[in-house]
Amino acid sequence: MNVNGRRYRTIWLKETDHTVVQIINQLALPHAFEIIDLRSVEDVRRAIKDMYVRGAGLIGAAAAYGMYLAALEAGEGTFEADILRSAAILKNTRPTASNLAWAVDRMLIKMVPGTSVEEIRLVAQAIADEDADSCRRIGLHGAEIIKTIAAKKKGEAVNILTHCNAGWLAFVDYGSALSPLYAAHDSGVKVHVWVDETRPRNQGASLTAWELGRHGVPHDLIPDNAGGHLMQHGMVDMVITGADRVTRCGDAANKIGTYLKAVASKENNVPFYVALPSSTFDFNMRDGLKEIPIEERDAAEVRYISGKTKSGAIETVQICPDSTSARNWGFDVTPARYITGLISEQGICEASEQGILGLYPGGTRT
Amino acid sequence: MNVNGRRYRTIWLKETDHTVVQIINQLALPHAFEIIDLRSVEDVRRAIKDMYVRGAGLIGAAAAYGMYLAALEAGEGTFEADILRSAAILKNTRPTASNLAWAVDRMLIKMVPGTSVEEIRLVAQAIADEDADSCRRIGLHGAEIIKTIAAKKKGEAVNILTHCNAGWLAFVDYGSALSPLYAAHDSGVKVHVWVDETRPRNQGASLTAWELGRHGVPHDLIPDNAGGHLMQHGMVDMVITGADRVTRCGDAANKIGTYLKAVASKENNVPFYVALPSSTFDFNMRDGLKEIPIEERDAAEVRYISGKTKSGAIETVQICPDSTSARNWGFDVTPARYITGLISEQGICEASEQGILGLYPGGTRT
Secondary structure (H helix, E strand, C coil): CEECCEECCCEEEECCEEEEEEEECCCCCCCCCCEEEECCHHHHHHHHHCCCCCCHHHHHHHHHHHHHHHHHHCCCCCHHHHHHHHHHHHHCCCCCCHHHHHHHHHHHCCCCCCCCHHHHHHHHHHHHHHHHHHHHHHHHHHHHHHHHHHHHCCCCCEEEEECCCCCHHHCCCCCCCCHHHHHHHHCCCCEEEEEECCCCCCHHHHHHHHHHHHHCCCEEEECCCCHHHHHHCCCCCEEEECCCEEECCCCEEEECCHHHHHHHHHHCCCCEEEECCHHHEECCCCCHHHHCCCCECCCHHHHEEEEECCCCCEEEEECCCCCCCECCECEEEECHHHCCEEEECCEEECCCHHHHHHHCCCCCCC | CEECCEECCCEEECCCCCCCEEEECCCCCCCCCCEEEECCHHHHHHHHHCCCCCCHHHHHHHHHHHHHHHHHHCCCCCHHHHHHHHHHHHHCCCCCCHHHHHHHHHHHCCCCCCCCHHHHHHHHHHHHHHHHHHHHHHHHHHHHHHHHHHHHHCCCCEEEEECCCCCHHHCCCCCCCCHHHHHHHHCCCCEEEEEECCCCCCHHHHHHHHHHHHHCCCEEEECHHHHHHHHHCCCCCEEEECCCEEECCCCEEEECCHHHHHHHHHHCCCCEEEECCHHHEECCCCCHHHHCCCCECCCHHHHEEEEECCCCCEEEEECCCCCCCECCECEEEECHHHCCEEEECCEEECCCHHHHHHHCCCCCCC
16 A cells, blocks of 8 residues: 555565564554564564554454564474464454454464474465455455446545445555555546544544545545434445454444444445455354354543644543443444445355355355 | 532522623533633623533523623613624524524513613523423423333333433533433432443533433443444433424434434334423424534534543544544434434424424424
8 A cells, every 4th residue: 555655565574684574553643654663472462462453454464474473483392382372372462353363373284393484484475465465356346336336426526434444554455445445546436435433443533544645535534423414415325344254144243333334324225335355254153243242342442532632742531521431342243134245355245145155155265 | 400419500690699690611521610600791602602501402591691691781871782782792603503592582572671680680590490490391201201111121220322412511400311311310210321422522421421420320431333232232222312403393403423323223123212392393394304404513623632631631632644634514313203202391292293283282382
């Protein structure tokens, strides 16, 4: 992705020293663009745990690179024990993120005796490359939907609403929900994005707005409360969000608040799409509302907000009375019946078991 | 209403000096409880304009007291001209608030030659008293709905979601949406309130949470994004909001985001009530979506948030990139078909022309 004219991924090996993993510090965005060096499994653990990196695809890639650093750190006589300990440490950083365990396991099965550190590095890079390529292909498929809408708008911008950040910052590159927007914009289609600020962590305001700005895609930040009003007045042509987990029947868990937008979309006949790489499907689950576990996070995320003061310092402020308690569920589930279609790197399908199995015969990831 | 055991209204005449109007400074809440003296029409103008006082009923009462101060200020030979100038100044503070012009006009028709300043003061006090009494009666009617739900919950708390602040801080006392909760709570019904923080101005986090806390009503602050998830999981028994304007057919304009909660309520069979004093009805309008003007406010309210730092100072922080533009519609319209019922001081009715005309024969305020 472009940042002020230069091409970036969210994670990479340092060009001059392949034993160092570099990441963009997402906690500093949007007020500072910082690159951080990760030199050990402990560095990677802290980066995932404290959310210097976040987003399904990026967490997976970070864990893969973390396992490569684990191989560098492992003692000659204790290689297997050291590697397994590192794997457990990385998996435990964010237990609900499915990509994390998936990436660690995919590294482990290649880290058999006799495999060189160089070969292990290539596996981690392949996981990152694959994530970027899946997202690129999601963009190509999704852009076709945007182009179809654009054809009816007679030169007016296609207004697309998105919630949270499912952009390149959540993956290695391109993103899931935002990839179609970038592809459409780059091919000359006029798009305009309504960016939900996405309380409580404000990933829309801090990450999506920043991404779109760097890439030059027209957009406006709105409170999460505004989307229904915009839909009622014909100011939203489509909604695209990412997903944290999608069941084999098409129910989608995503950032809290997604469901409210999906319900309003259906009421107002606004197409509602969910974009995801294959790794986000959970073919073992059917009923998302009953089966997908919803993480409850720290109430402090609701009670406090961070930002930049007039003097340029980063400050945290409390927005409620001292004695007020808060609750903070991280995700909600949008039942399949509200979803117009799913966009994966394999193509576009109906959010239903039949639709999904059409893209994934046998109900397995490719 | 009770604040730390003492009874308050939001506006009153100073006990020791009836030429001074006193208000609670709502800009300082929830971090400080400050009382401000208003000694002139200019003081009242600034208090309304800069939102030291806000909320339909309270703005009306403030304007009424402002007209009383206008009578005190008016010159003997220029009484009529001075009064009319003050009326225009007060009406222009917030042109979309219907209670404001209504209260000023109601004062004007009593300020005929020969009326004493004492009599004028009594009219202003009557307007304030009437606002408080209407809200008290809304509470009695609405509490019956809560009691009916409580009877089915077998001792468990009735979970009520509310959006924005339609409590006593928005009126002279009691409030509209919160009045039924206070009445139910005071009569021993177990209630628990989900307080939408209500971005962008956070009236839920700063005012509703504070009010409920002072009165001892159990509550939790939630992001505006959470309500749908709670409804899907049976954790909301009813929704009550206030309204800024309700048409003769029952369409209700209220704080932006109300519509999303109303749509989700209908999807999940959660009763959705709108509470309002008679003064909020607009019998001249039918189709709220087409006819009710929606104010667009300063984008800065979306881009910045204020709160209390760790050191206790009040600070404003920017939550998005420097270059990000934002849009900020203050209200949305919930069509009558999503509203289970309207609660006014006259009683409870269906949100329809027939229902409303049943409470207001002839389509006029009482």
